[in-house]
Amino acid sequence: MTTATVFDIDGTLANTPSAIAELIEDVVRGLGASPSRAQVLATVGKPLEASLAGLLGVSVDDGATAEAAARYRGRFATDVLSQGPALLLPGVPEGLDRLRSAGHLLGIATSKISSSAIALLEATGILDRFDTVVCHDMVERGKPHPDMALRALADLGATAPRSWYVGDTVTDMTMARAAALRTVGVSYGVDSAAALTTAGADHVVADFPAVIRVLLHATAGTPHDLPGTRPEPTGALT
Template sequence: MTSVFVFDIDGTLADTPAAIAELIGDVVRDFGARPGRREVLATVGKPLEASLARLLGTGVHDAVTAEAAARYRSRFAVDVLSRGPELLLPGVAEGLARMRAAGHPLGVATSKIHASAHALLDATGILDKFDTVVCHDMVERGKPHPDMALRVVSELGGRPSRSWYVGDTVTDVEMARAAGLWTVAVSYGVDTAEALTSAGADHVVADFATVTDLLLQKAAPSAGTRTATGTGLTGVRS
């Protein structure tokens, strides 16, 4: 069975965390909040309404939170999407092309809602590289629960134990391990290499070219499987 490769977007495929954090900071300051930069950056890659509520001291379903989310999304196209393909991190376009050429189904599991995820993937020119895109508003439970990863693998006809997830945050690693996927964490995104290693990432790498080489190498039939609990590895692991 061909291995399925699943990806996060922000901080993994696209160089968006700094721009997103700046935009979130601007929005919550409009409502009187004064969070620190690290506090804002820590929200990148997490569901927007929950992040805004935490920064604003409101509830997820509060009217103020809803208004802040609407302001964020209205500015996202101008402040972020307008940069288009230049948002792609080095090696991403070439790497995805190599993976598809090798016959691997590709999917996305992201904390973005459906409209935002498709808009970003389309703006960067890589939407057509993916066979499915599963978003936070398409599952009952978001990251770090396994629902999104399991849905992607199921839709692409794969097995979790033969599939890989690539992300840049601890919650990415936690989701993938809960679903029984192997994990490649990238250290150029939101969380540090040390935090990603501590979370249990199988591999931590510094660039997307290495992600591509590693996935194509490890997807060989002898690379082993992982149990659905994220423990009990068998086969080759390095």
């Protein structure tokens, strides 16, 4: 039976949250807003237009939102993508290759729009590891609704009981659990281990190699004999 693993990108595979937050803050300050750092960081991993509108204090349909989005996307390549594979967190390429060798089909479910997600995956050199890339503009409802996760499973021909979602935010965990996926939360991204645990992550780990250990152990067993059905606060299977 098919085993699938679906990943978030920002803060899970790529060390982009800080760079993205700095860019968002610079863009909205250039348009007259003065958000706190915490307010900006809270938008990372969420749909861009809605995040920018909230920081600017306008509606998503407001012209200022469109202007901010255009400025952000115009600078994303020079400010973020130019870092290339250096954006990847330690162990990501090797870990993805180990999963593929073990028979996992791999997918992406991200709040980025398609062009931005593909550009980031290409810039970091890992696009070819994934069998599907599902983005916010490809579904009716984004995170925390299950639509992206369900679309990824359908693309991969996989079922939720044998599949996993890996992400760094409470929103990721909410989406995955709504789709009945098992979950690995990573505490090195946006949200803390405690927040991921409270959101119901099946495992919480502190680095990407630990993600791979959890997933490979699961592949060796069955959905019913995995060690621990409640979250591990600092990483299972170390």
